[in-house]
Amino acid sequence: MNASAPILQLQDIRKNFGGLTAIENFSLEVFPGEIVALVGDNGAGKSTLVKIISGVHPPSSGTITIEGKPVTMSNATMGRAHGIEVVYQDLALADQQTVYMNMFLGREPLNRLGLLDRRRMIDETEKLVKELDVRIPSAHATIRDLSGGQRQGVAIARATHWASKLILLDEPTAALGVAETAKVEAIAQSLKQRNVGILIISHSLDQVFKLSDRICVLRRGKQIGVRETKKTDKNEIIAMITGLQQQ
């Protein structure tokens, strides 16, 4: 296991919506350089957890600790300020803007005159897409001219650029073909070297077993268990997801 301190620590997280309990007794640690997969059936509470970790919904009770410091967040801006970035399922890209404007959306650097520093945005974008091997025609390309895999690459590159602690990948390959899925998986693997924690939500168990170091299973808002990927198998995980014991 990883010897260093966890980058993200969730303790006894509980979330109620009115009288409904969406999440209860959820505890999880994510270490730097580690990929943790969050799996569960539809309605298990995965998206609620994404919203809690990204700061959109504060938990009803329990504590979130980032690098040993407990934090309270009530919107995504606060999550980002704590170094947590989310790659949303719909990617949250502005389709008619360029790649570099999307990379810096909402956080555009300014030059001495107080105007947009395009040179810097373009340079940093080109450097990053090269590092991550996201193959796009240019930083000037318009998002809608890119393929699904390229768009996903841009969204991940953006998260990588800004995340100092944790990247949340929400169904990163749900809409992609085989080759593009492999590419995105390779990018996700390469993020481990950046010493951030990675939390991936996926419906594909193949992908989960290929990428993750540990697997956390949710069912109906309850944490069923966390397994080290090397020490478990698909049958066990499926049984945990569905709640049906397999003989």
Next chain:
Amino acid sequence: MTSANTGTEVGSFASRFNLQQYVVYLGFLAIFLFFAFMLKDSGFLTVRNLSNIVLQTAPVTIMAIGLVFVMSAGEIDLSIGSIVAVSALAAAVTIASYGMAAGIVAGLGAGILIGLINGALVAYVKLPSFLVTLATMGLFAGVSRSMTDLRSISVTNETFTGFFGSGSLLGVPSLIWWTVIAIAVGHLVYRETRFGAHVLATGDNARAASVSGISVPKIRLAVLTISGGLAGLAGLLYAGRLQAAKYTLGETDLMTVIAAVIVGGTLLNGGKGSIVGALVGSLMMGMLNNGLILMGLSVSDQMIVRGLIILTAVAVSLRDKSR
């Protein structure tokens, strides 16, 4: 999928190029050549006539700048024509009793205030801008009529009329100064500031803008306020040029402004636009008006031709969007 990230100029050129962005310049040239040829004996090509076109289009150009911001944010402002009349009348009435400075404040203030009302209803009450500004268009058309009981108010303050319409500086008419300054400032804000980028992002994908930390309601409030303020300025320019204000000012401008903005390459659904394109679109509409009059077309025929041009512009705009 292309193989390498080279960041070449070829790539950037190809991604920036599209028919819609340049159609305005081609259209402008085509219409110019058409009239220059057809009307060579009717005085179309004289300096006097051409500069007249620029002077006449100044208020439309100023309003078009505001509408580029509004449409880029995915909204619409139908109330600009009514704002022109209210602002011009407010300025004219105030100048008569309290002087020029108070008149400018009243005229611009009226525009900004109506823009703020539009913006607040869209941004915070979350009503569609189409319906809000359709309502305020009618509402303030009524206000402008009741302000002076349909009477025309003359503006006799020469400093005001010189500054806002009839005068000139360094041999250049003040309306041209206003146009140049407004276009330059508008273009700078639209293309080179964080605000401009956030307007485009909001119109392109409001959810993406929102999760990126952009305050979408503030952007919506701001663009409609800008549009109201610029329509107020257009009202002052009309009052200055005509040396009078009347409720009919701006009445027929809405269609021309929308046409100028769309022809100029701003998408109806937001996310993309051009201030310079709107200027060329506005000049094109003015030239069209002027040429059709010189050709001796009746008012009804002029309306039909203009309507057809707008239809063509919208068709090109939407075709590009679904590419």
